[in-house]
Amino acid sequence: MLLAVDELVVNALRHTKSGQPGGTFTVEITRWDGAVVICVGDEGGPSEPVVTDAADDAESGRGLRTVSLMASSWGWFGNDRSRTVVALFSAGALQGTV
Numbered sequence: 001m002l003l004a005v006d007e008l009v010v011n012a013l014r015h016t017k018s019g020q021p022g023g024t025f026t027v028e029i030t031r032w033d034g035a036v037v038i039c040v041g042d043e044g045g046p047s048e049p050v051v052t053d054a055a056d057d058a059e060s061g062r063g064l065r066t067v068s069l070m071a072s073s074w075g076w077f078g079n080d081r082s083r084t085v086v087a088l089f090s091a092g093a094l095q096g097t098v
Contacts, residue, residue: 001029001036001038001070001089003066003070004038004066004067004070004071004087004089005027005029005038005040007063007064007066007067008027008038008040008063008067008085008087009025009027009040010063011040011049011063011064011085012025012040012041012042012085013025014060015045015047015049016042016043016044016045016083017042017043017044017045018042018043020043023042023043024043025040025041025042025043026039026040026041027039027040028040028041033091034090034091035072035088035089035090035091036088036089037086037087037088037089038071038086038087038088038089039084039085039086040084040085041082041083041084042082042083042084042085043081043082043083044078044079044080044081044082044083045080045083046080048076049064049076049083049085050064051064051065051068052064052065053065067087070087070089071087071088071089072088072089072090073087073088074086074087074088
């Protein structure tokens with residue numbers, strides 16, 4: 001889950017207005033009914049968050065792919081002024097974690 005938080009925060013800083021001088025973002029982690037929900041809110045950007053296929057030698061471009069493979073589900077809502085990306089880790093996926 002820490003890796004998912006890291007990937008979502010880095011995406012907010014790289015791809016949205018949150019990474020510009022004076023920009024902000026928020027991280028909210030909630031345990032709910034045995035699951036964990038991670039939300040990263042940013043200041044929006046020109047493109048929508050999508051999972052992409054990065055080239056084998058690419059130095060970036062795997063963040064949302066990584067989150068999509070680790071989390072039970074993920075998604076986003078918002079627009080070019082404010083957006084939140086959400087990753088859900090279900091109770092089954094959390095077994096064996098501390």
